[in-house]
Every structure is written in C-alpha cells, then in structure tokens.
Amino acid sequence: MDIALLNNDTIVALATPQGIGAIGVIRLSGEEAIAICEKVFATKNLRKKDLNKQASHTIHFGVIREGDILIDEVLVSLFKAPNSYTGENIVEISCHGSKFIQQQIIQLLIKQGARLANQGEFTLRAFLNGKLDLSQAEAVADLIASNSSTSHQVAIQQMRGGFSNKIKLLRQNLIDFASLIELELDFSEEDVEFADRSDLKKLVSSIQRIVQRLIDSFEVGNVIKNGIPVAIVGKPNAGKSTLLNVLLEEDRAIVSEIPGTTRDVIEDELNIDGVLFRIIDTAGIRNTTDIIESIGVEKTFEQIKLSSITIYLFDAHEMTTSELEIEIEELQLHLHNSQLVLVANKIDKEDEEYIRREFSEFPNVLFISAKERFYIDDLKKHFIKLFDDRIINITETVVTNTRHVEALRHTNSSLIRIFDGLNHNVTGDFLAMDIRQALHHLGVITGEISSDDLLANIFSKFCIGK
C-alpha cells in the first residue's frame, strides 16, 4: 500500500466475511460513492432513483442491474459525508450472501469507476479524515480479533478513545512543561528561571510514573489479548488429557449455544469467565507416550518456561507424599515466572477424606476427579483467582499493543533523561530537546506523528473491507 497514492477516489470491498450466508454487505466509500451506486441501482420496478437526493442514514430497496441483466435485489444504505465511518460518502449494499453475486456487484462497481480497497483502507481514511486517531484505529482491528470478554473490554475502551485521552493528557502536561522551559530559553541571557525546578521535577516524575504504569500494564495487556499461557504437566497416567477434554468441552458447550460457531474454535484455548487461557503445546501433552518420565524431559521444561501457570497434575492414589516432594523440587528449578498449581486427580477412586488428609502437608493442593468432573469448577475458579492475583484492574487503562509499549518505553527514557537533567541543573535547551523527544514518542501512539511506512504497516494488518 502506497499511502502517498491515497486520494479521494471511491473504494469498494466486501465488508462481511467470505462464505455463504443470508446476506453480504458491499461497502463503497468516496466522493463518488453515491453517484457510482446510482448508475447500477434501480427500484424494484426497474425505475431510476435519485439516491443523491435521499437523506443520509436512509435505506432503499431495489435491484442492482447491469443493463437488462438483474444481478440481485438489494437494500442500499446511504451515509453522507461527513457523517460516516470514513468521513466520506458511504454506500452499503446489502445483497444476498452468495459469493457469485457479491463478485458480480463488486466487478460492476469497479467498471463504474470504483477501485478495490486495500486492506484497512476504510479505517485508514477514517484516520486521515480525523474520525479516529491511530490508537483507536488499531483498537478496531483488536476488537474484531477479540475472543474473550477481557480482551474485548480492553479493545472497546481503546476504540472509544480511553487510551488516547490518557496519552493526550500526558502530552498536554508535557507541552505545558515545555512551554515554561522554552520561555526560559527565550530569556536565557537574562538568567531568569520561570519554572521552579522542584515543581518541574515533581511534574516530570508524576508523568514518568504514569508512563511506567502503562508500560507495566503491557504484561497484563498481552495476556489479555493473547491468552494466559498454561502448561499442564504430569506423568502419563495422571489424567492430563481427560482434564483438558473436560475443560475444553465445557467451554465449547457454551460457545455452541450459537449454532455453527464451533467450527472455528481453536481447540486449546480455554475461556473461563471471559478470561482467555491458552494451553501451550498440548500436542505434546496429549500424546503422552513421548513424555513418559515427563519430568526431566526438555520439552516439558520449555512448556513450563513459556507459561504463566503450570498445572502439575498427579494421580492421588499412586503418588506418595515423598515422591511429590521430589517432583516439586525438580519443577521449581524450571518455573521461572510460572506459578505452580498442584492438582491431585482421581479422588473418586479412594476415600476422598483420606486423600485430602494424606496431602494436607502441601498447603496448595487442589483435589479433583477429571473423569467424574468433581471439583472442576473449583479448579476453574482457581485459574481466575491466579489471573486476578497476577494483577489487573481492567477498568484502568491497559496497553495491549507492542507498538504502543515501544513508544512508551522511548518516552520513559526521555523522561528519565529530563529528570536527571533537572537534577544536574543542565541548561534549558538540553531539557527542551528531551521534552521534544518525549512529545514525539507520545504523538506516535495517537498518530499525531506518523509516517507512511508506519501507516502502511498498521493498516495492512486489517482485513479488506474494514
């Protein structure tokens, strides 16, 4: 995508997913959108209709035709600039959900002067026309990709400008600060200090603390977006795959209340109360034969290292307490940042009270029967508890985007340099340089500062039609 080539031409694309469905929506955006649609649209009785004279936000029933050949009966929705997603004239043609028909209509609109849209070009135009800032535009893509209520909440907050407002406020604070410093520079020969240095230090350090908190939130943001990595390990007969199936099955049952949705479910993602957990390399976990003596196997250690939570599952009536102690010791060598959860399985096989007493010396053992589905809810609650413990108040702003966290890290470095500068009484012009850098990096997040390459990179990740 060559941003430099962007202009006011009218773009067209299918806005709904490919595939057969009841309806599909084709979207046109640009100055000529309504005029182009008018050329191929007629009323049900094949009369012309002056769409340009119709009000914005109205819907018109009719047909799309090429000469005498009818292509489809459609609904045409009109959105007049600037009251549309892109800020341009938009026409949405709602046709039957047939790929053939959709292709015919798109080809026809191209013949009439529209151009097939690039990926993300509708949202890019929304950005260029000031309808969204850059971080809001990015949130649109996140929103579409979101698959749990937490990732969804973070994305929708960001799309509605929550994050942008925070960044803009920080930027405004810095600009206020900068203007004081710049004023000093103007009068530098007179050696006046307009800005009280200790007040400045307080201001910078408060900004820096907020930036740091945003950077720290990325760890949470990342797991919210991609799922919390969980490793389930244990000996071959511990019941790992039964447990996994029980967890996945219950999850899937919820999903499939809407018929037809299970098709795309990624097997090894667990959605518990709206929080996404991701099982690492379950192929390995499921195929238990190759991890006999799994503790000690390289692969399992890798799984543990990559995870935030490690479930150690064991067969409660085969495992002795001394054996368990050894296992835990060995596991702890490999946990890194992963939290260990001990889960005793198969409590249905023996007297439950006896088992609970036997392992009472280990304070944090959960007792379940995967096969009989005993205490599975408790286990799930524990997952959520671990997630909550790991931080999080998602009503606070959470950074989920690598590009944003990078920009914040650069901002932070500049802020630390400013703070050091203030401590060492460097002159205003040095401070001003760092302030300008900090402002630059914050501006990159919302797109007040942007380059063609950056935009191309961001919008190429969108689907066509968005």
Place this chain on the structure above:
Amino acid sequence: MDIALLNNDTIVALATPQGIGAIGVIRLSGEEAIAICEKVFATKNLRKKDLNKQASHTIHFGVIREGDILIDEVLVSLFKAPNSYTGENIVEISCHGSKFIQQQIIQLLIKQGARLANQGEFTLRAFLNGKLDLSQAEAVADLIASNSSTSHQVAIQQMRGGFSNKIKLLRQNLIDFASLIELELDFSEEDVEFADRSDLKKLVSSIQRIVQRLIDSFEVGNVIKNGIPVAIVGKPNAGKSTLLNVLLEEDRAIVSEIPGTTRDVIEDELNIDGVLFRIIDTAGIRNTTDIIESIGVEKTFEQIKLSSITIYLFDAHEMTTSELEIEIEELQLHLHNSQLVLVANKIDKEDEEYIRREFSEFPNVLFISAKERFYIDDLKKHFIKLFDDRIINITETVVTNTRHVEALRHTNSSLIRIFDGLNHNVTGDFLAMDIRQALHHLGVITGEISSDDLLANIFSKFCIGK
C-alpha cells in the same frame, strides 16, 4: 422445525457468514423486534433512544450495552411492518465482524426476549406473511447457492416471480375449465353440455404441452444448477491433467480478481462464460497410473455414462488414424447420452498442418496444445456451443427444482387422464376429480397448497439468518 409452533415471537440470528470480517449483521424479526433492540441500544453518548418513534428504513448509530458494559459500537437499521423482508418489524444490527461480539449481542437479545431463529425461519415468515410464494422462497436459497451466471439468472427470475406467474396462469386456465365442468355437474340431471368438448380438449392439450415443456426444461435446469458433467478421458500420456490445469487455472484467474475468494473454489468446476461445467471424478483422471489402458476400464465407462460431454483427448503424434477409429468404436458403446468430442493434443510438437491433414477424415476433431495453450479458447467455445446445442433459451422459464418437476409430472398425469376422459366421454364428475388433482399439484409448487412437513423440509435447507 415444528411449523405448528410458529407464532409471532421475535427471532434473532446472525445474517452474515461466520468468520472474521469488517462487519457482521444480526437480524431480529417479530412484533417486539424494535422494543427488544431498544432495551440494549443507546446513543454514542450512552443516552436512551426511542427507536419506535424513528421512521422505517432509517439507520441509527450508537452502542449495544449490557448494563454498564459496552459490547460494541453499531449501526441499527429499522424496517417497520409490513415493509420488510418478513413482513414483520425487522431490526438489523450491523456490528464489528468479531464472532465474540456477535455471540455477545445475540445472547443479550435472547436474554431480552428474542428466540434464536431456526434455519430459513425468516424466509418462512416471509412466505407465511404473503411476501413470497413458495417457489420464490426456494429461489432465494438457489440464488445464494448460485455460482454461475446461468444458474444465477434462473434463480433470480424465479425469485422475482417469473416461474410462479407461469404456474399461476396455468392454474387459472384450469380453474376456468373446472368451473365449466362443475357447472355441468350442477345441472347434470338436465344433461346439458355447457362446455364444448372439442374446445375443452384443445384447452387441456395446450396446458398439457406447457406442463410438458416445463418438465423437459428440468434437464437443462438441473445442469444449469449443478453444472454440466464432463468426462475427460484418454490414455495416460495424452495430457489430460495438463489440459485440466490449463482450463482450471484460467478460470481461477478470473475468480481471484476479487482477493480472498479463491479459498472456497471447488477445484473441478469450470466456469466458462458463465456456464458451469463439472468434471466428473477427476481424481481418477488425474491419477493416470490406475487408468493405463483407460479405455476398457470400468471406472472410465462410469464417468462417461454420468457425463453430458465426453472429451476424448489423444496425443496427436502418437495416435494413428486406425487406432483412433478403434478407440472411437469402443467409446461409442458406452456413450449413452454423452456427446463425444475428439481433441488432438500436442500439436506443438509436429508440423500443425500435417497433423490437421492426417486427422481430416474425422470431421469433428479439435486440435490443441495444452502445454503451449494453443487453441484453448476454441475448445472453450466448443464447450459453450455444446451447451447451447443441448437446448436452451434461459429467458424461457426453466425448472431447476426436483420438487417442482415432481409436482409437474403429477399435474401432467392428471392432465393426460382428463384428455383421455374427454376422448372417452367420461362424465363430468370424473373429469372434475382429475382437474382438482391437477390444481392441487400446481398449487403445491407455489405453496397455495402446503403442509407443515413440506414447509419444514424446504426451509430446513436454508441457512440460519435467512
């Protein structure tokens, strides 16, 4: 689907295909559609909006929310009864193309009193509310499934009532006829003949001819809908797979002008100038090793028997004319209704003129080079010519639906019985019985006569949301 249970409750379903896209559309239909949407809809600034007071065919920007939790920014389109697809109040919610969001919104609407729609239930309601007759409703499903311009044209004509009008006209003619006969019955004791028997015979025979023509059109209709079956046979070294690839590739190149559409292309369907050709069992054809000495192999004969066109491909510089004669003789034993096309391949390898002269005794040989793509267009034109020859003027009404052709065959039997009856001077009451049967069968097509089972069967083939 229990038709008897249908009522005015409000139904909801995703109307766009599953999958990630820019937008998805959720459709609500029923008396409470607008009221239910209002409960979860708010303006962008989170104020309530009285959707019921808004005009039909208008679009409203805002958010869907559950309490304080925002689910998405959406566009809501209103269609007020009876001016909608179903004839009921309809609300279409255009949300972001995320499965997660769509599920959330649908679940929320269900909580507020909507019910998840059955397959085809929107169109069923359109039928029950008199917005479409049954054959038009069936055409909606055909239209969505259509994948060539011919199948599309037939479906759209049918959807717009072309076929229904023809059937209704036939029915009206029969009713006029019946009323004369019934009148006779009323005065049967007086032994009067209100209807001139020879006029009656003319009328019945003209109706019967039209019905017969419609029945005959089913052969075409069926190939239009499902593609014309083509078998490509020949010895292993003849170049069958090269030819197939050349044909499919060119076809695919057209399709892929719209990015992202190739994914679902069925490999062995050829769309030539809007006519669909279907290659039978090309797995067998491609895997040439198992059809060495292919002529003579059971499988190949089956392919030929199932096809409308048989391409016999041979290597022009390996095949002798006497050999070819033998091959043709053997092929002809198995052609049944399939048309044979002889295609000489690899004409690039030798002097073209020489080859053409060599096979000049065979009047209908096409000469190509699959490898060099010589004369491929001529071959394609020949495919189309064969299609045209096999009949067809698709501006005439074509029957594509097995259910319709069955009803027409029953109608035809009744008409023939009436005609015979007239010839044998049977009494009016016998004629009337057959007329009523003919009327019944015609009525079944448009749904003037229908049963719950029939409706359930038809609409269960639809997708949810249609």
